[in-house]
Amino acid sequence: MTNKPHDLDNLTRSLLEGTAEKPSASLNLRIMELIRKESCLRKAQSQPDGIRGLLTGFAIYFLTLAVIIGLGYTHDATSLTKIFETFPRLRLFLLTAGSSAMFFFFFTQLNNYLLWKKKREK
Amino acid sequence: MDERDWIQRIVAGDMQSFSCLVAKYEKMAYTIALRIVGNREDAEEVVQDAFLKMYRALPSFAGESKFSSWFYRIVYRTALDTLRGRKLFEDYEEIGQTDVSLAEQETASGVLERKDRKEIIGEVMKRLPASESLILTLYYLEECSVEEIRKITDLSETNIKTRLFRSRKHFYEQLEKYLKNELNTLHYDQ
Numbered sequence: 001m002t003n004k005p006h007d008l009d010n011l012t013r014s015l016l017e018g019t020a021e022k023p024s025a026s027l028n029l030r031i032m033e034l035i036r037k038e039s040c041l042r043k044a045q046s047q048p049d050g051i052r053g054l055l056t057g058f059a060i061y062f063l064t065l066a067v068i069i070g071l072g073y074t075h076d077a078t079s080l081t082k083i084f085e086t087f088p089r090l091r092l093f094l095l096t097a098g099s100s101a102m103f104f105f106f107f108t109q110l111n112n113y114l115l116w117k118k119k120r121e122k
Numbered sequence: 123m124d125e126r127d128w129i130q131r132i133v134a135g136d137m138q139s140f141s142c143l144v145a146k147y148e149k150m151a152y153t154i155a156l157r158i159v160g161n162r163e164d165a166e167e168v169v170q171d172a173f174l175k176m177y178r179a180l181p182s183f184a185g186e187s188k189f190s191s192w193f194y195r196i197v198y199r200t201a202l203d204t205l206r207g208r209k210l211f212e213d214y215e216e217i218g219q220t221d222v223s224l225a226e227q228e229t230a231s232g233v234l235e236r237k238d239r240k241e242i243i244g245e246v247m248k249r250l251p252a253s254e255s256l257i258l259t260l261y262y263l264e265e266c267s268v269e270e271i272r273k274i275t276d277l278s279e280t281n282i283k284t285r286l287f288r289s290r291k292h293f294y295e296q297l298e299k300y301l302k303n304e305l306n307t308l309h310y311d312q
Contacts, residue, residue, distance in 0.1 A: 008222055009262075012290060014234055015297075016262045019243045023152040027166050031144050031173045036137065038177060043135075 060101055064094070125189050133181050144173060147190070150264055151197045157247070157256040158201035158210060168204060172197040191270045194260070198274050211253045211277065211285075221287070226294040229301055246296045254289035261286055 071087070084091050131139040148169065155168035175196050183192060202210060233239055247255040260266045260274065271282050 008227065008290065011227060011230060011234075012258070012262050012293070013265075015230060015239070015243055016258065019240050019247070020149045020263060021153045021156050021165075021244070023148060023166055023169065024162075027152070027169060028141075028144055028148060030166075031148070031170055032137070032141055034170060034174055035140055035177050038174060039135065039137065 056105075064097070068094075126185065129180060129183065129185075129189070132177070140177065147193060150190075151193070153259055153263070154194060154197050154256065155201045157259050158198070158252050159204055160252060164204055165201075168197065168201045172200045175200065187273055188270065190264075191266065191273045194264075194266075195274045210256070211275070220291075222291055222294040226298050229298045230294055233297065233301070242297070242300065246293060246300055249296045249300070250289065250292055253285070254292055257282070257285050258289050258293060 068090070125143075128139040128142055132143070151169045151172055152165055155172070156162065156165040159165050159168060172193070176193050179196070183189070233242055236242065247258070250258070257271065257275075260271050261268075266274070268279055268282050268286075271277070272279055275282070277285070
């Protein structure tokens, strides 16, 4: 028997070989379950709810604008003021529809945010 | 398929590849955690947390270091968090120390032939301070280089070498003590 560091390293390596501790059989399943949940959460977070909501808002806005301009053209109106003069109730209608849409949009976004926060806490 | 492919697939959302990583690293991660925290329940908690942290951080893994070193560092840091401020590596004094004696080596060689070698080594590892059993595990069992251990633990290279030398000495001392005790118990029983 020699006392060379290299031999000692080899002896120690041989002694320790295969002595890794074995965890409980369920650990693997628990880890995978945890990762699956995390993966679902990640997918939910990556959905661009905010952008989609914003695009919908813009689409509604431009659609309404297109309808108004279209109506104006059919009635030979050349400016927005003339359009409102042509359709007196239009201003009230637009105000109601616009504010309803904005409230709806705001509360949907708030709801989405609170749900996301709750999921994250879990 | 190598680890890089697994990692790319996991980042793309493939759970099967992640289960391959779990199967490959679960045991060593658990051994490292157990050496640090000292009990099985906490060690399993540490391993779960470490895998979750690894999953979250995987998209940012640049591949500059070995995946195993990167992951063991996560396990190491997570295990340290559970120690709640207790220091794993205490400061040590630079004192000269003799290497493992021939008698200790001969006793240890006898253990190689024994069927219960794993249990004996497991018991001896428990008797060592956490820092020493950890460093022996990383170097001799997982065969990490000194550089890899440096990346995992943030200790300096000289510090690691000194600690390795000491840990090995203590390991052989404890092994001899353990076997002597065992022998005494046998005599006493007879």
